[in-house]
Amino acid sequence: MNSKDIARIAGVSRSTVSRVINNYPNVPPETKEKVLKVIREYNYVPHASARMLRGKSSKTIGLVIVDLKKNSDIHKVYDNVYFGPFTTAVIDFANQLGYNVLVITVYKARDYKKVREVFYNKTINGAIFIGVKNDDPDIKNLIEAGLKTAVIDQEIREDEDDAFNKSIIVNMDNVNGAYKATKYLINLGHTEIAHITGDMEKLSGFARLEGYKKALKEEGIPFKSSLVVKGDFVEESGYKAAYRLFKKAKPTAIFASNDQMAIGAMQALEEMGYKVPEDVSIIGFDDITISRYLKPALTTMSASLLQMAELAVENLIKSIEEEIAITAKFVVPVKLVERESCKRIEIQREKMNDEYALSMK
């Protein structure tokens, strides 16, 4: 069944069939109805490839889920608790705007070949990237080759010539979120506050460390490198980091750069005999689904994944359809989700003074 068949059955030319399908104004209602009747009757839908070949858009965007792991070839995006919700949100928003979503996973740098393939062969009109490291050269190349992109978690640059400046960028307010998390612990009376960092190749990794430092500085609490341990956003790294941390220090609170590491750290704390929050307070970041089910339920920082997905999809599609370079940058606010894993500490330091006590209310 093709447009020729429809034309023959409806007693018109293929031109007219095409005009009806594309809603041209100059088709009389009767002709239009006659053609539509045949189209409906035969479940006819124009061949997408033929249309594209004639220059119509494929109305397909790519969603590229990047999860570059140094060590393993065991890929476990399967239970990545973070990408799932975002992925579905992207699909929903795109579908609502009449776009299909091709999802592509990237575990090694060479997997970017899959993305180049669908871009150069004109299958997709644009792509959204998540899980990327900052300044990723593979993505840079794609942007420079003309792929329309929206990148999540990428530094917003001053340099106007930087390739990423030609991309839409959607970030959480990482610095401010980390700042607020640390400030929250300080206001609870903590001064020995440790930080388990995320993957420092990612914006969310180094920006959250920055927010942590900023809060300490503002409160006049000296930064101690012994209180900062490196993690890489996965649960096991939080677990190991907690052990390393307590070998060299004795913090009363921990700010973990994401919830997964906070969960790993809580596990280690339990094994080491520390109670949360009685002995050690802990706060995470991201508010993944699991966090509210933990005992104690994890206090964390939350940004709307839905909003981020919406911003990425809508702006990407706008930039595709308007054929202009829309390069907006967005920073989505982060708010505190107070649960059970943080506790006010008894204050026994000389630092304590009226003004400080007041600020804690």
Place this chain on the structure above:
Amino acid sequence: MNSKDIARIAGVSRSTVSRVINNYPNVPPETKEKVLKVIREYNYVPHASARMLRGKSSKTIGLVIVDLKKNSDIHKVYDNVYFGPFTTAVIDFANQLGYNVLVITVYKARDYKKVREVFYNKTINGAIFIGVKNDDPDIKNLIEAGLKTAVIDQEIREDEDDAFNKSIIVNMDNVNGAYKATKYLINLGHTEIAHITGDMEKLSGFARLEGYKKALKEEGIPFKSSLVVKGDFVEESGYKAAYRLFKKAKPTAIFASNDQMAIGAMQALEEMGYKVPEDVSIIGFDDITISRYLKPALTTMSASLLQMAELAVENLIKSIEEEIAITAKFVVPVKLVERESCKRIEIQREKMNDEYALSMK
């Protein structure tokens, strides 16, 4: 940049370029190398639509995530803890076999239009369906219209003429899993075992009820309808079901048809003042990521989502490429994951006898 340009630059005809791309044997190595060099130099990838129009496969499958909700227009597949891991697994396996995956969400029956669209317009060559109700007429239509399909969680029928018999089907061993879960509780000494059912429009809903009944029957424990309450697989329904249940009965154990409802029920039990597992044992089904983090950690039944995804993808692609109707049916085994939410009960019934005690070891 198209094949004509490449041909011109390489000094050959478009025919030869095409032969090189498609790996025809009758191209001398030097010619081939000469052409490949130009192709590489210009990042040339043949236009996917043009190839398709000439009859090449699109190498794209659909993954249709169905989540039909009666009540709400708030769609929350976002945090559906079950679809996420399966989705990524499907994408990975498909990518490995050189296929792209178009993901489509269906929240209302009319959303199936999106699937029909990409099928009739030849964008996809086949599709995998998850979250479907048993005997869904919309899917039936698609199968009958010739879409190659793999359906997860669908009854395997005797009737050879049934449309679903033309589809690949991949199920968990629901009946056996539910049977084992119930048997496990019985072996722990329980006889007052309640069941919170899943959505009875789905195979996993009614098949798990069947397994529950089977185990009771085999052990000579009378089935009591007062111990069976209806749920629909979402957390809140488990929460409500637990309240309804304890209004009319006093079970010592609960088999919830999935983990999400088990979580909801645990919440209700806590509110009602029952301790798990001291007062009430509870077992779930699916082993979602959250379950291991619960306190007490949830004992549950687990099937390999990875294996299910692999079976669905590989067989679907086989059926597409071999152009024959592969209609294999698979039942993936389910195993017990013993954690902390179930406890042996003190036995104080006349029913207790030597043989029974033995079977409990």
Place this chain on the structure above:
DNA sequence: CTGAAAGCGCTTACAG
């Protein structure tokens, strides 16, 4: 071993 040519199913400028 290689090129010229037909044709996949559309859309759209052109002519009437």
Place this chain on the structure above:
DNA sequence: CTGAAAGCGCTTACAG
């Protein structure tokens, strides 16, 4: 208001 025709970028039977 409508049809005939060109052409999008490929692939492949055909001819040599």
